[in-house]
Amino acid sequence: MTAIPEGASGEHRWPAVAALLVALALYLALPSTFLPVLRYAVVGIGLLLLIPLLVVNPVRMHRQTAWTRGISVAQALLLAAANQVMLVELIVSLVEPATGSGTRLLLSAAQVWLTNVIAFALVMWELDRGGPVVRRALDRAALPPADIRFAQDEDHDAIEEVAAASSRVAGWRPRFGDYLYSSLSNSMAFSASDSIPLSGRAKALMGLQAFSGFVLLALVIARAVSLVSAS
Template sequence: MPRSGENAGVTKVAAPSTRHTRRWPASLAVIVVLALQVAVPAQIMDAPRWIMPTLGALLLLPLVWTNPFHLKRDEPWLRWIELALLAVLVLVNAVYLTGLILLLSEGDASDGKVLVKSALLIWVTNVVAFAVWYWEVDRGGPFARMPEHEHQEERPDLLFPQMTVDIPGWQGWIPGFTDYLFVAFTAATAFSPTDTMPLTARLKTLMGIQSAISLLTIAIVAARAINVL
């Protein structure tokens, strides 16, 4: 039996959080976006609806297979597949937006439901795609951000509020995918940074592109849809 007061003064150290190693939130967000592609209106894309979900699923499958729930296996080819998936999402979304703008310019946009559905699909895909971009780019990616990484990059691409204050319980904080999803959401709604600042040129470029897509979708397409309705 331990004597009374034997453990006095001993401070328990909390186990390190593994939220920054979770992969399933990013995979789930991409799966939702791929599922939404089957609902793209035929007026803005003539190609079969199954092409985009099938291509995205083929690229996502090896990522989920190697790291289904947490990030444990780091391979260079996995990062290239991730970047290829993101490039496909952004490119296809740009095709959707171009098709929608052409539909508006031709004067055939008389169905408000089609416009609203298209704008919502483009906006959601924009948020998720760039959230994964930020997650993959910041400090070299999720694997490089791990404290145990041998070549961890010290210079962050995004400055989160938790990194600027000294609050008990937040020491050594590392962002997870949901943090990057929130950054992408606020950039798509405010068209600019809010609480998290981009520090590097690559993040400023990505955020500028995302904000431009969101502004074009909401200010032009959605506004026309409201007028039609």
């Protein structure tokens, strides 16, 4: 078991929990034609997996065991994988105008896009440098290799007021909000911005996210133009 040292403060769990609940709600709110059995199963499994994680770390991330690590990673990967299935279903609906209301399809596209942002943020939050508990429990020299390089990781040689918040000077370590911002910027710019993928798995995940976001945006724009032209 890995645990935060006595007197140290672990990362707060609830920002990630709130994001997960929003993603599951968006997933559940998709049109009934979008594979209802899969959607209900993913939401149910996601909520069930959350219960033991909250029992072990109800407020802050203080402890991690092999089984809690497996559950938390599986939960994030399940949401990301299921949303890719919904993305394919949405693409089919977008290229077949007769399948439903254009306005409802555009709203569904926004739901899938936002869920994608949250899902990939959760995955990287769980994977990078051993996860949220390990990132704070171990000395920096003992951390697993980083999957993502943030701006704070290389700001130690900048001007004083910038260097003061860097990893080397202030001991800064990424929190869920940093991964959420990275995921959001990658989904909007289709490339890394302030954070750079280092490992093969990080590049694969961020590449998949950027590609799916680009395809979704292109089809949504095309669908919107067709709706305007038809009005």
